[in-house]
Amino acid sequence: MSITTRELRRWFGAGRDRSIALDGIDLDVEPGHVHGMLGPNGAGKTTLVKVLTTLLVPSAGQARVDGWDVVEQARQVRRRIGLVLGGERGLHDRLSARENLRYAGVLHELSRSEADRRAAMLLERVGLAERADVAVEGFSRGMKQRVHLARGLVGDPRVVFLDEPTTGLDPVAALAFRDLVGELAAEGRIVLLTTHDMAEAEAVCDRVSLLRDGLVLATETPASLGRLVSHYERVDATVVDVAAARTALARLVGADRVTELGDRRLRVETDTGTTRAVLRALVDLDVEAVTTSRPSLQEVYLHHFGDRGMRL
Amino acid sequence: MALLLGVMRHEAGLMRREEFLPLVLLYPLAIAIVMQMVIGVGQRPDLGSFAVVGPWLVGVWQLANLVAGETLNKERHAATLEPLVAAPASTIIVLTAKVGTVSLVSLLGLLEAVAVAAAFGRPVTVHHPLVLLWGGVLTLVAATATSLVLVALYVASRSARTYQNSISYPVLVLGGAIVPVSVLPEWVQPLSRLIFLSWANDLVRASFSPGPAGGVVLASLALIALTLAGGGLGGWLVHRALRRARVDGSLALA
Numbered sequence: 001m002s003i004t005t006r007e008l009r010r011w012f013g014a015g016r017d018r019s020i021a022l023d024g025i026d027l028d029v030e031p032g033h034v035h036g037m038l039g040p041n042g043a044g045k046t047t048l049v050k051v052l053t054t055l056l057v058p059s060a061g062q063a064r065v066d067g068w069d070v071v072e073q074a075r076q077v078r079r080r081i082g083l084v085l086g087g088e089r090g091l092h093d094r095l096s097a098r099e100n101l102r103y104a105g106v107l108h109e110l111s112r113s114e115a116d117r118r119a120a121m122l123l124e125r126v127g128l129a130e131r132a133d134v135a136v137e138g139f140s141r142g143m144k145q146r147v148h149l150a151r152g153l154v155g156d157p158r159v160v161f162l163d164e165p166t167t168g169l170d171p172v173a174a175l176a177f178r179d180l181v182g183e184l185a186a187e188g189r190i191v192l193l194t195t196h197d198m199a200e201a202e203a204v205c206d207r208v209s210l211l212r213d214g215l216v217l218a219t220e221t222p223a224s225l226g227r228l229v230s231h232y233e234r235v236d237a238t239v240v241d242v243a244a245a246r247t248a249l250a251r252l253v254g255a256d257r258v259t260e261l262g263d264r265r266l267r268v269e270t271d272t273g274t275t276r277a278v279l280r281a282l283v284d285l286d287v288e289a290v291t292t293s294r295p296s297l298q299e300v301y302l303h304h305f306g307d308r309g310m311r312l
Numbered sequence: 313m314a315l316l317l318g319v320m321r322h323e324a325g326l327m328r329r330e331e332f333l334p335l336v337l338l339y340p341l342a343i344a345i346v347m348q349m350v351i352g353v354g355q356r357p358d359l360g361s362f363a364v365v366g367p368w369l370v371g372v373w374q375l376a377n378l379v380a381g382e383t384l385n386k387e388r389h390a391a392t393l394e395p396l397v398a399a400p401a402s403t404i405i406v407l408t409a410k411v412g413t414v415s416l417v418s419l420l421g422l423l424e425a426v427a428v429a430a431a432f433g434r435p436v437t438v439h440h441p442l443v444l445l446w447g448g449v450l451t452l453v454a455a456t457a458t459s460l461v462l463v464a465l466y467v468a469s470r471s472a473r474t475y476q477n478s479i480s481y482p483v484l485v486l487g488g489a490i491v492p493v494s495v496l497p498e499w500v501q502p503l504s505r506l507i508f509l510s511w512a513n514d515l516v517r518a519s520f521s522p523g524p525a526g527g528v529v530l531a532s533l534a535l536i537a538l539t540l541a542g543g544g545l546g547g548w549l550v551h552r553a554l555r556r557a558r559v560d561g562s563l564a565l566a
Contacts, residue, residue, distance in 0.1 A: 053398045055397060056561055057558045083398045092326060094326065106315060109401055
């Protein structure tokens with residue numbers, strides 16, 4: 001059981017109007033893993049999910065889910081997947097959450113009693129048991145998102161695709177969602193998650209792929225991705241004499257690795273060989289505070305995509 | 313079968329909440345009243361069964377055209393088409409169950425037309441109940457098959473509403489739902505026979521005939537042939553439409 005793609009390409013339109021959404025994606029996700037797809041709008045995240053869930057036919061390359069080809073064996077793929085698309089739409093608004101889930105059970109070819117059982121269990125799991133029989137049209141965005149989530153799990157899928165699943169969830173519900181994702185992985189399922197939320201990716205993903213313009217820039221653990229920005233640790237210090245400290249530190253690590261952050265704070269990028277020397281020098285320089293850290297995933301993201309601004 | 317019944321139960325629940333009853337009930341009711349008045353003024357009691365079957369078939373067609381034909385477009389607009397296609401159940405079977413439920417609901421129109429006839433003092437008597445049952449079933453199955461063709465037509469069109477309005481009355485007139493096919497110009501009548509409504513009209517009216525029910529075999533065979541042709545064509549067209557949507561990325565509206 002796995003997700004594999006090789007040279008996966010997807011474009012829309014033709015000739016001059018052709019736009020490339022996926023530009024040769026190679027991906028491997030193993031069972032029990034939560035894999036995050038991280039990237040700005042238009043990077044290709046949702047297109048990838050749609051190809052893997054058989055909603056889009058790839059233009060070239062190959063994609064397999066649980067060993068089945070997404071084009072030639074789409075029906076087998078659909079038996080093994082659960083899809084959670086984000087957003088307010090996509091539910092039958094005049095029906096209750098329970099009715100929506102029952103219908104999803106029907107579409108997953110469950111018997112009536114099994115569909116009822118799964119619906120009740122999942123409504124409990126996503127915290128909607130008490131509102132189970134209320135029409136979805138009166139639900140908040142976050143509550144609808146929970147119905148989406150439950151619907152994606154109705155068929156007891158081996159592979160779960162979550163396309164920005166926490167959009168609209170309040171922080172408490174988002175935390176509960178992270179626990180749920182962890183449980184899904186612990187049950188041996190594959191979870192493929194697209195998100196903009198760096199904290200979410202760091203919290204739940206075993207591995208993260210950075211996507212930009214249909215290309216995978218890197219696939220690493222969230223912690224390892226930090227090293228793409230800086231192979232070095234870094235030391236932040238509040239000093240008494242900024243100029244003297246800059247001069248002394250530049251002698252140790254080079255001037256380009258010393259940055260002023262304001263309020264007499266300096267950031268020094270170090271490697272494992274120089275961290276100790278930098279710390280000793282800072283102590284000699286009469287510092288008020290010192291911390292060492294690695295870049296967060298958010299900094300990695302901004303490093304790769306921060307130049308895009310509002311561009312798609 | 314569990315899939316069919318499950319989808320039909322779901323569709324019935326949707327119809328109940330989406331207030332289709334005025335459409336289901338008002339069309340046949342209005343036409344039934346008008347027809348009863350017309351045969352009263354024209355002193356044509358021999359058209360009593362027509363004034364019952366005609367309004368029902370108007371309802372059958374309007375539901376097929378305006379409701380069932382929109383099924384795929386409606387799913388797409390509500391963003392429920394993607395979860396449907398990504399599920400293991402056959403999308404064609406699900407759509408067939410959905411449009412079949414709409415056809416089934418149209419039976420209410422027949423009951424209504426019978427009640428209106430009784431209210432006008434011209435009650436109809438079912439002399440051949442098995443023919444009525446058989447004719448009713450064949451008509452609903454034929455309506456379901458025709459709906460599939462409409463589903464594919466309307467999902468491929470950017471202005472489905474224009475087609476819906478344009479084809480509605482020609483089909484009803486040619487299909488003999490508003491006036492009997494026998495009063496149409498002779499050169500038009502072969503065209504009428506390409507529309508399932510004309511055969512359904514003959515078959516169901518035969519059940520009200522006090523004498524032997526004539527033309528049942530021919531009407532049945534014609535309805536079965538049109539159902540197979542419509543269902544086959546509709547299924548193929550819907551399959552193609554869905555395949556194309558997966559290729560050009562139009563399963564969901566942006």
